[in-house]
Amino acid sequence: MSERFRLEKILITSIGLALTIVISSGCHLAGTAGGLSVNLPAEDQTISGRDEVGGSGRLGEMRKQDIPTEDSIVAEEALQDTSQGELIILELAMLLPFGGPPGLAEFSQLIAEGVEVAALEMSESLLDVRITSMDDQGDPALTRVLVRELEDSNIRGVVGFLEDTSLEIAGSARQIGVPLVSPTARSASRAGEGVYSLEGPDPVAAAEMARYAFEYGYTRIAVLHSQSSESVQEADAFVEMSQSLGLPIIGRYAYQVGATFFGEEIIEAQNTLRAAEIAALNLEEDDTLHVEMLEPVALFLPIPPEDVEFIAPQIVHYGLDTLAIDILGTSGWTDPRVLETVDLRHTTGVVATSFVGRTEDKNTSIQFREAYESHFQRSLMSGVPALGYDTALLLIEGLKGGAESPEEIRIAIEGLHEIEGAAGIYSLVDGRVLRRTEVVYIDEGILLPVG
Numbered sequence: 001m002s003e004r005f006r007l008e009k010i011l012i013t014s015i016g017l018a019l020t021i022v023i024s025s026g027c028h029l030a031g032t033a034g035g036l037s038v039n040l041p042a043e044d045q046t047i048s049g050r051d052e053v054g055g056s057g058r059l060g061e062m063r064k065q066d067i068p069t070e071d072s073i074v075a076e077e078a079l080q081d082t083s084q085g086e087l088i089i090l091e092l093a094m095l096l097p098f099g100g101p102p103g104l105a106e107f108s109q110l111i112a113e114g115v116e117v118a119a120l121e122m123s124e125s126l127l128d129v130r131i132t133s134m135d136d137q138g139d140p141a142l143t144r145v146l147v148r149e150l151e152d153s154n155i156r157g158v159v160g161f162l163e164d165t166s167l168e169i170a171g172s173a174r175q176i177g178v179p180l181v182s183p184t185a186r187s188a189s190r191a192g193e194g195v196y197s198l199e200g201p202d203p204v205a206a207a208e209m210a211r212y213a214f215e216y217g218y219t220r221i222a223v224l225h226s227q228s229s230e231s232v233q234e235a236d237a238f239v240e241m242s243q244s245l246g247l248p249i250i251g252r253y254a255y256q257v258g259a260t261f262f263g264e265e266i267i268e269a270q271n272t273l274r275a276a277e278i279a280a281l282n283l284e285e286d287d288t289l290h291v292e293m294l295e296p297v298a299l300f301l302p303i304p305p306e307d308v309e310f311i312a313p314q315i316v317h318y319g320l321d322t323l324a325i326d327i328l329g330t331s332g333w334t335d336p337r338v339l340e341t342v343d344l345r346h347t348t349g350v351v352a353t354s355f356v357g358r359t360e361d362k363n364t365s366i367q368f369r370e371a372y373e374s375h376f377q378r379s380l381m382s383g384v385p386a387l388g389y390d391t392a393l394l395l396i397e398g399l400k401g402g403a404e405s406p407e408e409i410r411i412a413i414e415g416l417h418e419i420e421g422a423a424g425i426y427s428l429v430d431g432r433v434l435r436r437t438e439v440v441y442i443d444e445g446i447l448l449p450v451g
Helices: 070-080 102-122 140-151 164-173 203-216 229-245 263-279 305-317 336-341 363-376 384-399 406-414
Strands: 008-011 019-023 045-048 086-096 127-135 158-160 180-182 195-197 220-226 249-255 297-301 325-329 351-355 425-429 432-435 437-443 446-449
Touching (some): 086 102, 102 127, 102 363, 158 384, 164 195, 203 229, 249 263, 263 305, 363 384, 384 406
Parallel strands (some): 019 127, 158 180, 220 297, 325 351
Antiparallel strands (some): 019 045, 425 432
């Protein structure tokens, strides 16, 4: 059995934080907004809450040895009764494109902040989480090299891989199956065993939307989706559930992956849903169409967040709202990136699924916000760090039990159920990470639970 999968245990002989962040030489981590830039030393630097820190800096805010903080006081109290207990050392890596294109680099920094907070929060138990931060610069070839190097080290799991291609390459580059977890890639099913992502197809949520549509009383539904396998799977699940409920699906349209113009598909769906009904009203050119006279219909769009940015404005442009055609969707519409960047008027009125735990009244979300703001000493302004937190949380939860071989680790991770994170509640089903969802109404960027 390979030593790299073993947990190292040491006796605690002094009181302090059970957290260590390792920054490997040869890697670059951009400074956080409002924080410190990390100029990496020539040799690896191990930073601990109980050690005085020399050199140029570290992730987050540096603490001086003799100045107690709220985190250190809590950790000291938690460890006083177990000062001779065993501390488990868990070495993980964070592989992100910090030096990649500006958009990816900024997103990576936010993800990294969430990972850091997760490590801090896990330090409350007798667990020493060490994070090695590495930069693949958004280069697939470099991703492959770094993953193989990490497998030859003591690293027991890796978080990162923002894009589908990156995750697939990382999965295929492995020799011994070190577990990989991505916050955003949707290609985990194509990357091999032991590869997971918070994103991906969610046929359960799509079926839930079909039940909502049936209960609402829609008389006709059209479906518009991407040709990507993930979007197709959700569309299939919606259609299958609709048909079992007797809800008519009168049109299904698919667009090519990477498309940015959807006029033809939107117009065709619009005509399918309304043309015959409006024609039957025998309206003259100067007559007014009273939408309350029309039957309730909807267009269902199980599409990824990056497509919402393009398709949402075009739906408004082609006037589907003026014909009382409701828009239904899945989690792509409630993704924090969409809510933060897409014009609010283009998503207001959409009914879609959202991950339970994302709304502000959820305890874990509030606790994460408080931990983030306490650690970085600034307000949390984005939903992205929560994804980084949850990505690391799932990996730590799966590894902290002491599984050693790749197969034992896979079984441990895939046995996780109802893990409550900052952005959702997670369970592993058939090797896939699924988040508990609820149906919400989007109102000016605010998610309001339906019913």
